[in-house]
Amino acid sequence: MRKIKNIELMAPAGGFDAMQAALDSGADSVYFGVDQLNMRARATMNFTLGDLEEIAEKCKERGAKSYLTLNAIIYNHDLSLIKTVVNRVKEAGITAIIASDQAVIGYAKSKGVDVHISTQLNVTNIETVKFYALFANVMVLSRELSLRQVKEICDDVVKEDVRGPNGELVKIEVFGHGALCMAVSGKCYLSLHTNNSSANRGACVQNCRRKYKVIDLEDGHELEIDNEYIMSPKDLCTIDFLDQIIDTGISVLKIEGRGRAPEYVATTIKCYREAIDAFNDETYSKEKVKDWMSRLETVYNRGFWGGYFLGQELGEWTDSSGSKATVKKVFLGKGMHYYSKAKIGQFKIEAQQLKVGDNILITGPTTGVIETTISSMRVDDVAAEIAPRGSEVTFQVDKMIRASDKLYKVVPAEEVTD
Amino acid sequence: MVVITQQREKCIGCNYCVELAFDQWRMSKKDGKATLIGAENKKGFYTLRLDYEVFDSNKRAADACPVKIIKVKVI
Numbered sequence: 001m002r003k004i005k006n007i008e009l010m011a012p013a014g015g016f017d018a019m020q021a022a023l024d025s026g027a028d029s030v031y032f033g034v035d036q037l038n039m040r041a042r043a044t045m046n047f048t049l050g051d052l053e054e055i056a057e058k059c060k061e062r063g064a065k066s067y068l069t070l071n072a073i074i075y076n077h078d079l080s081l082i083k084t085v086v087n088r089v090k091e092a093g094i095t096a097i098i099a100s101d102q103a104v105i106g107y108a109k110s111k112g113v114d115v116h117i118s119t120q121l122n123v124t125n126i127e128t129v130k131f132y133a134l135f136a137n138v139m140v141l142s143r144e145l146s147l148r149q150v151k152e153i154c155d156d157v158v159k160e161d162v163r164g165p166n167g168e169l170v171k172i173e174v175f176g177h178g179a180l181c182m183a184v185s186g187k188c189y190l191s192l193h194t195n196n197s198s199a200n201r202g203a204c205v206q207n208c209r210r211k212y213k214v215i216d217l218e219d220g221h222e223l224e225i226d227n228e229y230i231m232s233p234k235d236l237c238t239i240d241f242l243d244q245i246i247d248t249g250i251s252v253l254k255i256e257g258r259g260r261a262p263e264y265v266a267t268t269i270k271c272y273r274e275a276i277d278a279f280n281d282e283t284y285s286k287e288k289v290k291d292w293m294s295r296l297e298t299v300y301n302r303g304f305w306g307g308y309f310l311g312q313e314l315g316e317w318t319d320s321s322g323s324k325a326t327v328k329k330v331f332l333g334k335g336m337h338y339y340s341k342a343k344i345g346q347f348k349i350e351a352q353q354l355k356v357g358d359n360i361l362i363t364g365p366t367t368g369v370i371e372t373t374i375s376s377m378r379v380d381d382v383a384a385e386i387a388p389r390g391s392e393v394t395f396q397v398d399k400m401i402r403a404s405d406k407l408y409k410v411v412p413a414e415e416v417t418d
Numbered sequence: 419m420v421v422i423t424q425q426r427e428k429c430i431g432c433n434y435c436v437e438l439a440f441d442q443w444r445m446s447k448k449d450g451k452a453t454l455i456g457a458e459n460k461k462g463f464y465t466l467r468l469d470y471e472v473f474d475s476n477k478r479a480a481d482a483c484p485v486k487i488i489k490v491k492v493i
Contacts, residue, residue, distance in 0.1 A: 036429070036430040036431050036450065036451070037431075037450070041430045075431070075433060075445070075450075076445075076447075077431065077433070077445030077446065077447055077450050078431060078450040079447070080447050080448055080449075080450070081431075081448075081449055081450035084449075195484060196432070196434055196482045196483070196484050197432075197484030197485075198432060198484070201430055201431070201432055201484075202430065203430055203432070203484045203485065205484075
């Protein structure tokens with residue numbers, strides 16, 4: 001009999017809408033940032049310290065864990081702020097913090113707050129795992145390790161009985177899906193060099209995602225290298241070899257994407273949830289992988305590759321500046337009212353028209369993500385095929401919608417010009 | 419005269435302004451954000467009027483600011 005191991009699926013949450021989408025899609029835990037000291041400090045959608053209770057509560061209700069990222073480089077002037085944040089984490093009942101700076105790790109330990117070691121610390125061997133086991137129960141490995149190296153570390157944790165402060169064997173975590181960058185586990189100087197904007201303070205301007213030329217300074221000849229974005233790797237995707245990932249003995253699979261839209265989180269988490277469950281009930285198959293891959297391609301991506309897990313020496317570079325997602329969303333309007341007995345949602349169409357047969361997407365901070373197809377609708381209380389701009393439309397939605405929700409139409413990407 | 423403004427809430431605490439215009443800027447040990455010394459808070463925009471001699475250093479700070487929240491205007 002194969003031993004079934006419950007892999008924890010960890011989802012990114014850039015806001016309440018993405019968090020709700022993650023919880024509804026089967027995430028076991030979510031991670032998020034507050035204010036400036038996390039690796040997405042630029043993101044306007046970061047939570048604030050005042051949101052911690054609501055986050056902790058919403059996660060607990062669903063039996064999910066919540067982790068706060070506090071993994072930027074820390075200066076002297078940040079020391080008081082990190083104490084405030086760690087204290088608030090404890091008060092609010094957030095499960096743990098994800099940290100990389102020793103100041104954060106040390107203070108959290110002294111306050112009895114659980115620590116996860118961030119990928120920023122580049123854990124690549126068992127001795128480092130043992131060192132951080134003095135402080136942390138969970139560690140994210142460096143993104144540059146191969147499957148064999150990951151397995152060896154997981155085996156050594158068991159063999160050498162490496163236990164964290166909670167007395168249990170240290171849990172090993174890896175990145176399973178999402179954006180990668182060319183720097184070793186995120187330690188990058190490029191954005192700081194060109195824009196004074198440190199990636200290690202969460203302010204990366206993503207200049208690696210652009211196209212570059214090499215210019216011969218002697219004769220002025222300009223070369224474009226193979227027409228590729230030579231500093232912009234494709235996105236990591238492991239769903240096609242997730243069985244091998246789980247077999248290494250890892251405990252936590254992290255999905256990247258705190259800067260991504262709620263429907264990205266919903267689609268990605270649903271696919272990986274199904275894949276982990278399929279692995280557990282031994283129905284993981286090529287056919288299923290094909291279906292998951294085509295669904296993952298519908299949301300933001302720069303093309304996929306398997307990262308360094310399979311032993312590639314060099315990254316695979318993307319050939320596009322932005323997303324290769326096969327579908328895009330077009331804003332139509334806003335939620336108005338939900339008739340819960342009849343399960344009818346009412347929306348105001350403010351931008352483009354809605355038609356019967358359209359695939360739609362509804363997102364909001366409490367609603368999360370709803371995806372459905374319009375089979376029939378009523379405009380100003382009369383059955384209609386088209387709801388023009390300015391009209392009020394009602395149609396069947398199985399889940400409750402709210403006035404804070406936005407309504408989008410989902411269309412093939414080639415139909416949309418940016 | 420120059421008017422310096424800072425949209426303080428968006429500060430990510432990188433410390434550049436302090437390095438480039440030390441006479442006007444300090445990092446707050448309270449919340450880790452940069453503080454424009456002596457500035458008046460007008461709905462989140464911290465504002466300070468000073469003599470023209472501080473223009474160069476503060477212009478450098480404004481240019482270096484990664485989140486572009488510092489503005490220096492000559493009046």
